[in-house]
Amino acid sequence: xxxxxxxxxxxxxxxxAVIYLTFIYLPVLFxxxxxxxxxxxxxFPLKGFTFQWYEKMINTPDLxxxxxxxxxxxxxxxxxxTMFGLLAAKAVTRYRIPGQGxxxxxxxxxxxxxxxxxxxxxxxxxxxxxxxxxxxTVGFAHMLLCTPFAMLVLISxxxxxxxxxxxxALDLGEGAWMTFWRVTFxxxxxxxxxxxxxxxxxxxxxxxxxxxxxxxxxxxxIYIWSSLRFPTKxxxxxxxxxxxxxxxxxxxxxxxxxxxxxxxxxxxSGI
Amino acid sequence: MSDPIISFQGVSKRFGQxxxxxxxxxxxxxGEFFSLLGPSGCGKTTLLRMVAGFEVPSxxxxxxxxxPMSATPPNHRPVNMVFQNYAIFPHLNVRNNIAFGMRxxxxxxxxxxxRIDEALELIKLPGYGSRGAEELSGGQRQRVALARAxxxxxxxxxxxxxxxxxxxxxxxxxxxxxxxxxxxxGITFLFVTHDQEEALTLSDRIAVMSEGAVMEIAxxxxxxxxxxxxxxxxxIGSMNFFEGEILSSTDSAITVQTSALGTVSVTNxxxxxxxxxxxxxxxxxxKMQPVFSNPGERANTTSGSMGPSAxxxxxxxxxxxxxxxxxxxxxxxQNLERSMAKLHKPNQPVWLQWASDAVVLLPRD
Numbered sequence: 001x002x003x004x005x006x007x008x009x010x011x012x013x014x015x016x017a018v019i020y021l022t023f024i025y026l027p028v029l030f031x032x033x034x035x036x037x038x039x040x041x042x043x044f045p046l047k048g049f050t051f052q053w054y055e056k057m058i059n060t061p062d063l064x065x066x067x068x069x070x071x072x073x074x075x076x077x078x079x080x081x082t083m084f085g086l087l088a089a090k091a092v093t094r095y096r097i098p099g100q101g102x103x104x105x106x107x108x109x110x111x112x113x114x115x116x117x118x119x120x121x122x123x124x125x126x127x128x129x130x131x132x133x134x135x136x137t138v139g140f141a142h143m144l145l146c147t148p149f150a151m152l153v154l155i156s157x158x159x160x161x162x163x164x165x166x167x168x169a170l171d172l173g174e175g176a177w178m179t180f181w182r183v184t185f186x187x188x189x190x191x192x193x194x195x196x197x198x199x200x201x202x203x204x205x206x207x208x209x210x211x212x213x214x215x216x217x218x219x220x221x222i223y224i225w226s227s228l229r230f231p232t233k234x235x236x237x238x239x240x241x242x243x244x245x246x247x248x249x250x251x252x253x254x255x256x257x258x259x260x261x262x263x264x265x266x267x268x269s270g271i
Numbered sequence: 272m273s274d275p276i277i278s279f280q281g282v283s284k285r286f287g288q289x290x291x292x293x294x295x296x297x298x299x300x301x302g303e304f305f306s307l308l309g310p311s312g313c314g315k316t317t318l319l320r321m322v323a324g325f326e327v328p329s330x331x332x333x334x335x336x337x338x339p340m341s342a343t344p345p346n347h348r349p350v351n352m353v354f355q356n357y358a359i360f361p362h363l364n365v366r367n368n369i370a371f372g373m374r375x376x377x378x379x380x381x382x383x384x385x386r387i388d389e390a391l392e393l394i395k396l397p398g399y400g401s402r403g404a405e406e407l408s409g410g411q412r413q414r415v416a417l418a419r420a421x422x423x424x425x426x427x428x429x430x431x432x433x434x435x436x437x438x439x440x441x442x443x444x445x446x447x448x449x450x451x452x453x454x455x456x457g458i459t460f461l462f463v464t465h466d467q468e469e470a471l472t473l474s475d476r477i478a479v480m481s482e483g484a485v486m487e488i489a490x491x492x493x494x495x496x497x498x499x500x501x502x503x504x505x506x507i508g509s510m511n512f513f514e515g516e517i518l519s520s521t522d523s524a525i526t527v528q529t530s531a532l533g534t535v536s537v538t539n540x541x542x543x544x545x546x547x548x549x550x551x552x553x554x555x556x557x558k559m560q561p562v563f564s565n566p567g568e569r570a571n572t573t574s575g576s577m578g579p580s581a582x583x584x585x586x587x588x589x590x591x592x593x594x595x596x597x598x599x600x601x602x603x604x605q606n607l608e609r610s611m612a613k614l615h616k617p618n619q620p621v622w623l624q625w626a627s628d629a630v631v632l633l634p635r636d
Contacts, residue, residue, distance in 0.1 A: 161361075167325055168358035170345045172372030172423065182371070186362045 032242035040235055057236040057243075066223035067240065070204050073135055073219060077142040078200035084143075085150025085195055086188070092151075093158040094166075111148045118145070119212035126213065133215040141209040146199035153198060157191030193255050201248075275334075276301040276427055276459045277322060282331035284317050291317040293483040294331070299427075299461060304453050306462045306470040309480035310506075318480075319429050319463045323352050336426050351420035352429040356436065357412045359404045365391075365415055366400035372423045390418040393452070410441050417452070427459045434469060446472050467507050471495065479503050495555075501633050504553050511559070511600050513552040514635065517544050525632060527552055531596040532573050537630045544632065551633040556603035558629035561589060562622040563615075571627055575600070577619045582606075591621055 005011060010018075035054070039047035057063060091097060092104060110118060122141050131137065165187070169179040185192075207221040218226065220240075227233035275298035284292040292314040299305045307315035320326040321333060324345030333340045335349060351372070360368050369387050378386065391397045394414035399407075407415065413433055420428055434442045434449075450473050453460050464470050470477045471491040478488045479502075487499045498504035501512065515529035525537045527550055535552050544550060566572060578590035578599045586606055590599035602623065615621075 162356065162358060164354045164356060164358040165360060167323075167345070168352070168354060168360070168419075169371070170325075171323060171352045172419065173346045173375060174372075175344075175346055178374075183360060 028245065031238055031245060035235065035238040035242040037235075040232060042234065042238070053235040053239040054243075057239040060233075060236055063223060063236060063240060066218045066220045069135055069217050070220040073139045073142060073210075074200045074203040076139050077146055077203040078196045081143050081146035081150045081199045082154075082192060082195045084147045085154045086192065088147075088151050089154035089158045089188075090184075092155055094163065107151065108148045110145050115145075115206075115208040119209045122209070123212045133213055135214060135217050135219075137213040138210045138219065139203075141213050142203040142206060145206065145209065146202050149202060150195040150199050153195040154188065154191050157188045157194075161187050197252060197255060273298065274301045275299060276303075276336055277461065278334040278337075279318075280332045280334065282318070282321065282328045282333060284314070284321060284326060285329045290483050292321070292328075295483075295485055296331075297478065297485060297488055299459060300476075302457055302459055304450065304460045304462065304473055304475045306464060306474040306477045307480055308464055308467060308470040308477050308506075311465055312482075313480040314483040315463045315465075315480050316431060319352075319431055319461065322348075322350060322427070322461065323429055324348050349426040350429055351423045351425040352431065353413070353416045353420055353433045355431045355433065357416040357433070359407070359412050359415055359419075361404045363404065364400065365396070365402045365404070365407070368404065368415055369400075369419045369422055371419060386422060390422045393421070393456075394418045395448075409437050410445060413437065413445065421456065421458070425458065427461055430460060430462045432464055433462075434464075435466070442469075449473060471507070479506060481506075497631060498553075498633070501551055501553070501635070504551075504631060504633060509556050509601055509603075510631075511554050511556065513554075513596070515550050515552045517546050517548045517550055519546050520544055524627070527632065531593050535630060536570060536627045537632050538627045544634070549635040551635045553631040553633055554625055554629060556588065556601040557586075557605075558625055559600065559602045560624045561591070561602050561604060562624060563619065564622075565620075566622055566624065569624075572622055572624045574620065574622045577615055577617055577621050579617070580615060587615075589615065589621075591623060 033046075034042050036049050036051070037046045038050045038052075088107065092100065097103070118141070122137075122144075126133065126137055165183055166179055169183045170176075174182060205221055206219075207225065210219045211222055211225075214222065224237050227237050277299040279295050279297055282292060282295045283290065295318070307318060309315050317326055321328055322335070322340075324340065324343065328341065340348060360371065363371065366387055369390050370383060373383055373386070376383070387400065388397070391400060394417055396411060396414055396418075399411070399415075404412070404415075413436075416433070430449075434445055437445060446469060449460075462470075462473060471494075474491055476488060476490055477494055479486045479494065481502060487494065487503045489499070494503060494507050498507060504510045505512070513529045513531045513535075515527040515532075515535065518526040518528050518534065520526075523538060525544060527535045527537060529535055529552055532552065537552070565574075573593060575591045575593040578592045580590065581588040584606070587604050589602045589604065591602055592599050600623065
């Protein structure tokens, strides 16, 4: 490839890359754009700049409550499924378990079952057991869905690091628990952070399971879906969408910064 | 004078159907540099890992300093290990790697700092304390792994092929340093290697292992000059074997009839053999002296023709074809003169001579 090609005569790959990125990001950028638009209708031409939809967002208790529901479920699901994922990854990579293949396969099955099937199956089961639908049942379903993702992330991280590091810690006098905290945990930490972010995101925007398994407490995707029927409710949702977009960008950057800083601190400090 | 620091008592280890170590008993003396030498899969690493506690013997007992170890987990054993790939903690710097095992030592910060500085001095890496693990070369990682284990003042230091990953020059240098270090601090080293040259260079005593069993334990010189079995003779260095049969045996010399070498007279042999017994006559390549003009009729001489040769710089290897033998005989010759390599041509007649005390006599089934 000619790297000295002038910018006004791009090659095929550059054109492809630009089109691809535009295709992915242009729709997302409409969200912040229309959230500052004065008109309550989402259509061009733009009518002028306003913060009123952000004000209205803050003053819509239903919306904020739905947001909080999603955050609560998302955080709980992220923590629990990452913990399960970590234990499973440790077991799979460090021990020889009889029937390991089939067990692993069954844990991974929710990855390939269509969400709607899983939702109906869980709904039938839960009503059969007379368990009342609530955010708890949503959280339980999300955990089922997220644990395989957490496992995939953490198994690859655990496989990547040398078993003799744990043996070395043992050899140098630490028991199993301190070996985990002093060696295993810091080394798999980037994987743990990645798993937390991934599982939180999956739970946060999951619609089908939440729709089937919640009662009167909507999660954010359900609230947004139900708002679509009322055009006046849409602009605050756009404002919320834009806010979440910015926040998640900040959170991911922060997590990455923490991770790099953490690694650096460990290796440069004294004892 | 026997003062064992490690005692293997009928130790076996089976992995399913595979027997990795088979009913092994021997002692390692306090302060020794002891090597386990054998081809891969001979059980030497399994034996080492049982001393460290990472593997549990299927049968038998390992005593360390007269204490039985079967119920002691690795973190409570008075031994430390240098791993094959060094296992330097990647998230810690050199200082924290070395300090890792000292958490429960009950030292003040200042005492610990002093100990770490001494350890860095010992491994000739002073000032490297704040380096990250990723910034170290292979040789430096190896030194840090050594310091990390030695700062614990173990009764035995276990080394699992620690020089295998280094290039030749560095490996030779580390061999010398390792030997000096061991003599300096006086700790028993138990060293696992498949490299016989390394074992010969470093060890006070070597246990040669094969298929889960210890074949012979002896000093490097003994193993090389008077090996106790055809396996050991073949495994350590190179050896030419000739089939033979004992003709007569007296206190001072044994006479052997061979098809390839004729009648061979052997002195200086520990073998107790009687007339009529089958035997191997074994001669090291460097102990066969090639002569290129007919020396006339004399004992311990045979004649053949030059086969292929290999020039190795400091020495040359010749393959000499004997009339009564299918396999050529390997002869090693120091290249003392610069022009020597040019002198020998294929198919040139050559006579081989050896001293009668150069011959190793081994039993043949």
